[in-house]
Amino acid sequence: MGNIAVANPLIESDLLIEEFGYDDHFHDHHHGDKFAASFVTHYIFSQDHKMIAKQFLITGMVWAIIGGLMSLVFRLQLGFPEESIAWLQPVLGKWISVDAEGIGKLTTDFYYALVTMHGTILVFFVLTAGLSGTFSNLLIPLMIGARDMASPLLNMLSYWFFFLSGTIMFASLFLSTGPFAGGWVAYPPLSALPEAMDGSGAGMTLWTVSLVFFVVSVLLGGINYITTVLNLRTKGMTMWRLPLPIWAFFVTAIIGLLSFPVLVSAFFLMMCDRTLGTSFYLSEIYIGGQALDHVGGSPILYQHLFWFLGHPEVYIIILPAMGIVSEVLSVNARKPIFGYKAMVLSILAIAFLSFIVWAHHMFMSGVNPFISNFFVIFTLIIAVPSAVKVFNWIATIYGGNMRFNAASMFAIGFVSMFISGGLTGIFLGNSTIDIQLHDTYFVVAHFHIVMGVAAFFGMYAGVYHWFPKMYGRWMNGTLGKLHFWGTIVGAYCVFWPMHYLGMAGVPRRYYSFDFYGTFAHFDGINKFITIAAMVTFAFQLLMVINFFYSIWYGKKVTEQNPYKANTLEWTTPIKAGHGNWPGKLPSVQRWAYDYGKDGREYIPQVQPMGEGEEESH
């Protein structure tokens, strides 16, 4: 390696690829016009994984803003129930009821619709599609040394099914009966009886159709991610040399493929109940003294099927964030990731356990307490691989030569959030403590911190870190840091106090606490949370502005490998074209985390092993 180690790293990696790379004759063929020629094929119906990643990201951002604004509206109701919000009437129209004195109130139905839509949008559209869709697409081919996904066409379809799904969900917001309002989990009977409430009719139909298309999108994407990782790794890229984000995306895709079909089954039976009049989920129900036609169904059955997806879903959300954070921390601490194999094994362990803990969402649904025991034990065991990961992240940055930029700060923030939220998971995982805590703000605080905010932090870390790879420009670092501090302080201000509400028994999803004198003294906390939520949201707009401004006006990236990172995406040109590498494919000679080895600050994966050098793990 001595004679190739030229001072300029840009030339070095190019030379290495030229010498050791793998010539797949990719550029010998003319690829026609389908990748770059017209505006439509380049920006809209693109089959290039990098463009599809940007499409997922920007669509996810649009949804994040919509979903975030919804939460602000219902937080207004919770924090300031006495204030008039007639000023929102121009936007929300009849969903604000204005009385004779001109006092505007959010209608109760719409409050529930907002809560439902906020959950659906954030869980599925933002943190599933926007997170794993974006970064799996962007990073899998770039990091494993592939020209593109296994099937670029399916990949494009994956995005457009997501777009279609989003369009349908968006349309449901404008129904005269309003969107679905029975909670994002869509428990029957509110979801299975079209006449149950306003949103249960057309709103629920569109909700279901939208989510079925969404599942199609996830499956098409997932099939591609798995196949690409297994089949299109470049020469020398063994599974044990994969960068951790790729492991995370790979396992995420497997979880998605095994759990989302179960949701489709659940919806299928629900659609039978709604349209054919079967009774899978509907037991004997009386409406206005009249017995309905349904006999003998079990709403618990739906809960089992739903949570068989629902629990793995939270790992579908958090695993990609974990992978991104591992990479960002290692690169910016200039240290190898601590315990690479333990990291991989803990991802696999979490994935496995995610399938056998679903009933911990149903402790209070009347499941047999003996069955609950089983689920308590496996739920608490998840703490073990999670703790391994947290320990390894901390050990990675411990004693590191940390670069504090927006990406690494968000990565550290992720670890903080994951610890805070993870600890409350231990409370909720116990079926006995759950008797007090279930369906309270404690639960809201727990899952928002551990999978909402934490996953967002992982996403932000990824966006700030790979923005130069996506657009060839930098996002503004100062604004990025400001965004970080605003978000971490803000998010803790929003969600930390909710633990206290929850422990006191304040139930979630309630429109108003006017009739509950017990909770009257929490008015102040609720005001505080609402104000904190607004401020935090404002800080997110800072990021959005920074993002779009930087696409066109950000400082240009001048080096191919600005972070001095080891992974393959930094051996592509600053603006990588279709096929990613202009010449040969790189061949991989070592794992991705040789930082500070043998007195060298970093050794890219394309660098062959020196004489007598040992592989690091």
Add this chain to the structure above:
Amino acid sequence: MENTVDTKILAATRRNKIHPLKLALWVAIASLVMMFTALTSAYIVRQSAGNWLEFNIPNIFYLNTLVIVVSSLTLHGSYLAFKRQAKVAYQGLMVVTFLLGITFLVLQYLGWHELSAIGVPLKTNPSGDFVYAISGLHGLHILGGLGILLVSLLVAFLRPLKVTPIRKLRFELVLTYWHFVDLLWLYLIIFMSLYR
């Protein structure tokens, strides 16, 4: 179809034994298996809750099982004929497969009528509804398979018979899927017979 998969990328970057699209199909099959596992698990869970009407699956469903198994064999025969370039057997067996597939759907429909005739129409009891739902969802997958077979038929009759790698691959994909929906039905009918 030529544009959908950049075969040059695939051929060039592939050094493993299994073709990416085949692997993709297997992964997709895994997710379909999960979908039907969910339904049959729901069946068991619901059954254990009581209020469960017991009845015998009409014989027509068993007859139909024979139909779909034979169609799987004929398609395999067609594939073997394709490989040894026996045009008549290749085309003929594929037509037979297609017709058997349609027969299967028709007989499933008659089976539903039979089910209704023995006193288990839709909405009687979840035990019957599950049979309708599961066989219905399976039928949709047969329908999808018939669509793919139709495309294969067009290729078989409109294009000159030539065993190119890409045509062989596509045939194998169709074959794998058709065998899968066949095996899936075998599983479902055995399941529904055993758990009454």
